Amino acid sequence: MMKAAVYDRYGPADVLRVESIEKPEPKDGELLVEVHASAVTTADWRIRASAFPGYAWLPGRLMFGVFAPRNKVLGTDFAGKVAAVGTGVSDFGVGDEIFGFSGKGGHAEFLTVSANGAVARKPAILDFGEAAAVPFGAMAALVFLRDFAKVQPGQKVLINGASGGVGVFAVQLAKHFGAQVTGVCSSGNKKLVKSLGARDVIDYTRQDFAQSGRQWDVVLDTVGKTSFSQCRTALTPEGRYVPLEFGFREFIQALATSASKGQRVLLGVSGDKKADLEFIASLLQSGKLKPVIDKRYPLRKIADAHRRVESRHKTGSVVITVAPGRPS
Numbered sequence: 001m002m003k004a005a006v007y008d009r010y011g012p013a014d015v016l017r018v019e020s021i022e023k024p025e026p027k028d029g030e031l032l033v034e035v036h037a038s039a040v041t042t043a044d045w046r047i048r049a050s051a052f053p054g055y056a057w058l059p060g061r062l063m064f065g066v067f068a069p070r071n072k073v074l075g076t077d078f079a080g081k082v083a084a085v086g087t088g089v090s091d092f093g094v095g096d097e098i099f100g101f102s103g104k105g106g107h108a109e110f111l112t113v114s115a116n117g118a119v120a121r122k123p124a125i126l127d128f129g130e131a132a133a134v135p136f137g138a139m140a141a142l143v144f145l146r147d148f149a150k151v152q153p154g155q156k157v158l159i160n161g162a163s164g165g166v167g168v169f170a171v172q173l174a175k176h177f178g179a180q181v182t183g184v185c186s187s188g189n190k191k192l193v194k195s196l197g198a199r200d201v202i203d204y205t206r207q208d209f210a211q212s213g214r215q216w217d218v219v220l221d222t223v224g225k226t227s228f229s230q231c232r233t234a235l236t237p238e239g240r241y242v243p244l245e246f247g248f249r250e251f252i253q254a255l256a257t258s259a260s261k262g263q264r265v266l267l268g269v270s271g272d273k274k275a276d277l278e279f280i281a282s283l284l285q286s287g288k289l290k291p292v293i294d295k296r297y298p299l300r301k302i303a304d305a306h307r308r309v310e311s312r313h314k315t316g317s318v319v320i321t322v323a324p325g326r327p328s
Contacts, residue, residue, distance in 0.1 A: 001021065001022065002020065002021060002022075002023040002108055002110050003018055003108065003109050004018065004019070004020075004072075004073050004107060004108030005018050005073065005074070005075075005108070005302040006018075006019055006021065006072045006073055007048060007069060007072060008069065008072060009069070010048065010049060010050035010068070010069065011048075011049065013045075013048070013303040013304075013306040013307045013310065014303055016048065016303045016306060018299055021108070023109075023110050024105070024110060024111065024112045025084075026084055026085060026086035026112050027086050028086050028087045028088050029086055029087075029089060029114055029115055029116065030085075030086040030112045030115060031082050031084075031085055031086070031089065031112065031114075031115050031119065032082070032083045032084040032085070032086075032110060032111075032112055033078065033080045033081070033082060033083060033098065033110065033111050033112070033113060034081045034082075034083040034109065034110055034323060035078050035079075035080040035106060035108060035109055035110060035111055035322040035323060036081065036128035036132075036321075036322060037078070037080070037128040037129040037132040037320060037321055037322055037323075038075045038077055038079070038106035038107055038132050038319070038320045039075070039076075039106070039132045039133055039136065039317050039318060039319050039320065040075070040302070040305045040308075040309045040318045040320060041076060041077060041136045041137075041165060041309065042165065043076060043136065044074045044075065044076070044107075044306065044309065045306050045309050046060075047060070047064050047069070047074060048069075048306060049310070050064075053246075053247055056247070071104045071105070073104060073105045073106075073107055074106070074107050075102070075104065075105060075106025075107035075108070075111075075320070076101055076102055076103055076135070076136055077099075077101060077102075077106060077132050077134070077135040077136050077317075078106040078111060078132055079097075079098070079099035079100075079122055079128040079129070079131035079132040080098065080099075080128065081095060081096065081097055081098070082094050082095060082096045082098060083110065085115070092115055092119075096121060097122040097128075098121055098122055099119070099122045099128075099131035099132060099134065099281075100113060100117065100119030100120060100135055101118040101119075101135040101136065101272045102117075106132075107299065107302060107320060108322070109322055109323060117272065117274060118135065118139070118274050118276070118277045119277070120274065120277045120281045121281065122281075123281050123284040123285040124285065125284065125285055125287070126291070129293065129296055129319045130291045130293065131284075131291075132317075132319055132320075133292070133293050133316065133317035134280065134284065134291050134317075135272075135277060135280075136165065136166075136270075137164075137165040137166045137167075137168065137169045137316075137317060138169040138173075138280045138289065138291075139272060139277060139280065140166045140169075140244065140270040141166050141167075141169035141222075142169075142173055142276055142279070142280065143268065143270045143271055143276065144220060144242055144244065144270065145157070145170060145173055145174055145177065145218075145220065146173075146177065148242055148266045148267075149218045149220065149240050149242050149266060151174055151177045151217075151218060152177070152178070152179075153177065153178025153179070154178060154179070154180070155178075155180070155217040155218060156180045156182070156215070156216045156217050156218075156236075157174045157179040157180070157181050157182070157216060157217065157218045157219075157220065158181075158182045158183075158184065158218070158219045158220070158234070159171050159174065159181065159184065159198075159220050159222065160184045160204075160219065160222060160223060160225060160226055161185070161221065161222035161223030161225070162183030162184055162185045162193045162196075162198060162222075163183070163185040163186070163189035163192060163292075163315045163316070164222055164223055164314070164315075164316075165314070165316060165317050166222040167185070167222045167223075168192075168193075168196055168291075168292040168315075168316050169289065170220055170222060171193060171196040171197050171198050172196050172197050172288075172290070173289070174197075175196075175197035175198075176197075176283065176288060176289070180199050181197055181198045182198060182200050182201070182202060182209070182214075183198035183200075183202070184202045184209055185201060185202075185204065186203060186204065186205055187203045187205060187206070189315055190203060192292070196290075204225075209234055210226070210230050210231050210233060210234045211233075214234065215233075215234055215235060215236045215239065216234060216235065216236065216239060217235075217236050217238075217239050218239065218242060219235060219239065219241050219242065220244075221242070221243045221244065221245075222244050223244075223245070223312070224243065224244070224245030224246075226243070227249075228241045228243075228253050232263060236263075237262055237263065238263065239264075240263070240264050240266050241263065241264070241265050241266070242265075242266045242267075243265075243267070244270075246267050250265055251267065254267045291316065292315060292316025292317065293316055293317055293318075293319050294308065294314040294315045294316050294317060294318050295308060295314070296318075296320075296321055297319070297320055297321070298320070299320055299321065302320065305318050305320055
């Protein structure tokens with residue numbers, strides 16, 4: 001048996017509770033991970049509350065359970081130690097410290113994950129909590145900037161929501177790719193965003209970047225607070241508008257602009273590739289990328305952690321300490 005945060009109906013954070021459930025066993029090609037820390041992401045609270053944006057509500061229910069949650073344990077980002085390996089696993093051994101993206105099950109003392117999935121050795125420079133703060137935000141930022149927006153050295157990139165779970169990594173990765181980065185956040189986070197590599201920072205409570213008279217090659221909206229029509233004056237003639245959250249309107253706009261040589265709307269879904277996580281791990285280990293933790297909660301405070309994420313005012317990642325007595 002193991003302790004886990006579970007829920008059996010959609011609703012507010014109070015539907016979550018910690019109880020004992022069966023510990024999973026690794027199948028062929030899988031790892032059993034003793035979880036030391038995990039993270040609560042935007043995806044976790046949206047799934048728990050069935051708060052899927054716009055047109056995504058019905059597909060979300062079909063994917064995660066029409067009348068009740070299909071998977072009782074949330075949590076996609078984790079860090080811990082390999083407790084056992086299934087047959088056919090050769091890349092990892094018992095005791096290895098790893099981190100990764102599991103898709104589900106991270107808010108528990110143990111989880112199983114494919115050894116060929118988005119899992120990598122934990123950078124020694126990080127503790128377990130810092131490592132758990134990375135996968136969702138860093139891989140999303142990497143894929144949207146590198147693969148969708150195709151950011152090039154010297155380009156001007158604006159990150160809206162620069163202090164959030166994806167934004168803190170987007171600022172760092174855009175700079176790593178050689179871009180001139182502008183971050184948009186509240187006044188309280190300006191110093192942080194500057195320290196992550198933004199050349200300048202716009203306080204959204206005082207200025208609308210879309211009305212600033214400036215233009216960027218890429219506008220990456222990580223928080224769903226803008227629209228293509230609002231941002232057109234802030235885009236260069238061939239600028240790309242890249243929203244992480246999108247609905248039917250953005251889907252139609254992306255189709256309409258797909259063949260355009262001018263401004264375009266680019267949509268995509270973040271992947272969970274092992275190669276991407278290993279690339280991120282190398283940047284973490286070299287100090288070129290660093291996680292930002294808003295707050296750490298024990299597993300028993302899982303509802304409070306969800307409320308913090310759902311407030312949409314966190315800075316970086318919200319981390320859960322899972323294994324009692326472990327450093328995280």
